Amino acid sequence: MIIAPVTTQKTYVSDRFSLRPLRASDVGLISMYAADPKLARATRAIPHPLPPGVIEAMIARASHPDRAEDIWVLDGTCTGHAEVLGLISLAPMDRAQSELFYWVAPAFWNVGFATEAVRTLLAHNPHQAAQYFAEAFQDSPGSARVLTNCGFDYLGDAEAFSVARNALVPTWTYMLKTGL
Secondary structure (H helix, E strand, O other): OOOOOOOOOOOEOOOOOOEEEEOHHHOOOOOOEEEEEOHHHHHOOOOOOOOOOOOHHHHHHHHOOOOOOEEEEEOOOOOOOOOEEEEEEEEEEOEEEEEEEEEEEEHHHHOOOHHHHHHHHHHHHHOOOOEEEEEEEEOOOHHHHHHHHHHOOEEEEEEEOOOOEEEEEEEEEEEOOOOO
């Protein structure tokens, strides 16, 4: 019998929140935030309207040992904030590269949570990536600012499909070399 090791995600602490793995109790808050059309339109993968079971399925995928992506919750309970402020994730790619995704609930926009989450995750580099890639929709300059504030370099324009918009959306693509 071959037993595959279960890869567990570590928790990382920043000044205002911790980045911790998803848990089943996160369904309610994530569902509430993801149902907001402003948030859904700012992401690739959140549908609007939000169908039943989508968040439960995401948490189940993120908890599986063979997951394709590591997802952390921005948990603000350590400083009196909400238990879920947003999500940040890394999807491994070839050649020691990872793709970064993140969102913060609209109630917490423009207070630096996204920048703090990205910096915290990059400082710990859980995938030991030599390069990170990320993108921002061109109608979301705040997301682009998060990436440039964290040291990402602009690579060029592209487009990505947004489920909520049911359309291809122009993006700016960014890259960060870690020095590994």
